[in-house]
Amino acid sequence: MAESSRKFPEIQGGGSLMIAWQIKGKNVLVVGGGEVAAGRILHVLNADANVTVVCPASGLNPEVSHRVSRGQVKHVDRLFEPSDLDTADMVLVAVDDPAASTVIWKLCKERRIPANIADVPPECDFYFGSVHRDGPLQIMVSTNGKGPRLAALIRRYIAKTLPKNAGNAIEAIGELRQRLRKIAPAPEESPQRMAWMTKVSNTFEWDQMCELTDEDMNNILTFYSDNKVPSLDELKAMRRDSGQPKSELFDGSFGFSVGA
Amino acid sequence: MAESSRKFPEIQGGGSLMIAWQIKGKNVLVVGGGEVAAGRILHVLNADANVTVVCPASGLNPEVSHRVSRGQVKHVDRLFEPSDLDTADMVLVAVDDPAASTVIWKLCKERRIPANIADVPPECDFYFGSVHRDGPLQIMVSTNGKGPRLAALIRRYIAKTLPKNAGNAIEAIGELRQRLRKIAPAPEESPQRMAWMTKVSNTFEWDQMCELTDEDMNNILTFYSDNKVPSLDELKAMRRDSGQPKSELFDGSFGFSVGA
Numbered sequence: 001m002a003e004s005s006r007k008f009p010e011i012q013g014g015g016s017l018m019i020a021w022q023i024k025g026k027n028v029l030v031v032g033g034g035e036v037a038a039g040r041i042l043h044v045l046n047a048d049a050n051v052t053v054v055c056p057a058s059g060l061n062p063e064v065s066h067r068v069s070r071g072q073v074k075h076v077d078r079l080f081e082p083s084d085l086d087t088a089d090m091v092l093v094a095v096d097d098p099a100a101s102t103v104i105w106k107l108c109k110e111r112r113i114p115a116n117i118a119d120v121p122p123e124c125d126f127y128f129g130s131v132h133r134d135g136p137l138q139i140m141v142s143t144n145g146k147g148p149r150l151a152a153l154i155r156r157y158i159a160k161t162l163p164k165n166a167g168n169a170i171e172a173i174g175e176l177r178q179r180l181r182k183i184a185p186a187p188e189e190s191p192q193r194m195a196w197m198t199k200v201s202n203t204f205e206w207d208q209m210c211e212l213t214d215e216d217m218n219n220i221l222t223f224y225s226d227n228k229v230p231s232l233d234e235l236k237a238m239r240r241d242s243g244q245p246k247s248e249l250f251d252g253s254f255g256f257s258v259g260a
Numbered sequence: 261m262a263e264s265s266r267k268f269p270e271i272q273g274g275g276s277l278m279i280a281w282q283i284k285g286k287n288v289l290v291v292g293g294g295e296v297a298a299g300r301i302l303h304v305l306n307a308d309a310n311v312t313v314v315c316p317a318s319g320l321n322p323e324v325s326h327r328v329s330r331g332q333v334k335h336v337d338r339l340f341e342p343s344d345l346d347t348a349d350m351v352l353v354a355v356d357d358p359a360a361s362t363v364i365w366k367l368c369k370e371r372r373i374p375a376n377i378a379d380v381p382p383e384c385d386f387y388f389g390s391v392h393r394d395g396p397l398q399i400m401v402s403t404n405g406k407g408p409r410l411a412a413l414i415r416r417y418i419a420k421t422l423p424k425n426a427g428n429a430i431e432a433i434g435e436l437r438q439r440l441r442k443i444a445p446a447p448e449e450s451p452q453r454m455a456w457m458t459k460v461s462n463t464f465e466w467d468q469m470c471e472l473t474d475e476d477m478n479n480i481l482t483f484y485s486d487n488k489v490p491s492l493d494e495l496k497a498m499r500r501d502s503g504q505p506k507s508e509l510f511d512g513s514f515g516f517s518v519g520a
Contacts, residue, residue, distance in 0.1 A: 018400035020276030140278035
């Protein structure tokens with residue numbers, strides 16, 4: 001028992017459950033229109049939510065006003081009313097009124113709506129962190145409430161140390177998988193496709209993947225039928241303009257015709 | 261308008277809402293007991309949830325069995341039944357049965373219980389990412405479903421490039437705030453305390469904070485009454501054993517008697 005238990009990861013309590021919430025097309029109600037609300041609004045717009053801000057117009061800060069005037073968020077020009085919750089899938093409260101906040105929190109809990117009351121940890125189903133974004137790559141730093149400023153510093157440190165075009169590596173691998181499915185579409189070939197994609201992942205260091213170009217990906221695919229994967233050096237030698245510095249990265253467009 | 265809009269961050273759609281969910285003491289139902297379930301269970305145990313695993317005993321993998329036998333999770337030795345949801349605050353499904361999974365997903369949505377059906381993105385309120393943990397510091401890497409293997413590689417890259425004892429920096433700053441409150445407890449002094457803590461954060465690079473010792477923190481506090489913050493070099497010179505290499509970091513204990 002003691003022997004076998006050593007194989008399994010030890011539990012490290014005291015953390016949060018770090019998750020990537022899906023709110024595309026869902027309704028997020030933001031109560032308040034100040035600086036904190038503006039930050040929350042950006043987070044949820046980046047996740048493609050439909051956002052409604054409830055706040056008297058006089059309380060909107062310039063950033064929130066800007067988003068209202070651009071039609072990026074819907075604005076309800078008054079204080080919160082309980083019926084605002086009728087269509088809400090998530091509620092974010094950022095007002096300087098603890099009593100009003102608590103009332104909204106309780107209503108949300110009655111209706112089982114996930115909610116975050118800014119600066120009131122016991123009235124939060126979830127906390128926010130500091131987020132680095134690079135295309136499909138998102139990295140959240142959380143200090144579990146112990147140092148929000150530090151979270152931002154650590155996030156900037158990570159952003160600085162990540163290779164350039166880290167997002168490109170993810171786009172490239174996703175694109176490679178799509179192109180592979182086009183040239184080898186048979187469902188019964190799925191295990192081979194998966195095994196080969198794993199081989200691709202194991203062949204390149206992930207920061208090498210940041211350098212893969214559109215041309216490279218088509219060259220890699222020519223090795224699939226032999227169940228081989230070329231090295232980065234082999235790929236570089238295959239580039240039509242090899243010998244010259246290559247700067248054009250895969251541009252993320254999906255219109256390339258494979259097998260043409 | 262065009263002028264002012266340039267000040268505000270552009271929206272970058274297509275992301276997730278990255279959040280740190282609070283499930284301490286909440287009930288998480290895990291349906292299934294295989295390898296994927298084992299990973300989910302570790303995530304939620306690290307966030308101090310009460311975990312119930314519903315799965316016939318024959319379907320438990322060694323890690324899940326280990327956690328059951330240690331009493332880390334409750335085990336219900338049968339297939340899922342709808343009444344299992346009665347006390348669930350969150351549901352994680354990891355079974356190789358898409359039809360059964362969909363039934364559970366729909367029941368969760370009727371009851372507004374946040375749920376994740378492994379490998380079925382449309383049946384997920386949230387996705388998991390790859391998480392680095394160092395004490396109070398948690399860093400989640402998400403590729404928004406485009407490259408789970410890459411997420412793990414990027415997470416390892418970040419873990420390698422972070423300064424040692426990154427978690428210590430957070431503990432240290434949290435501990436400093438607590439000790440400050442003890443030596444300057446007056447509520448009306450809150451603005452001064454906050455301003456001084458900001459000054460501390462601005463004085464040190466965050467990776468310097470990883471090096472702060474217990475002794476350093478008490479030395480820093482002696483500068484509070486003058487609203488000053490010493491540099492790291494000044495602090496090092498103040499160490500009783502300065503001149504000798506210092507390896508003992510702040511150990512995270514909170515029993516130190518301030519002002520004694």
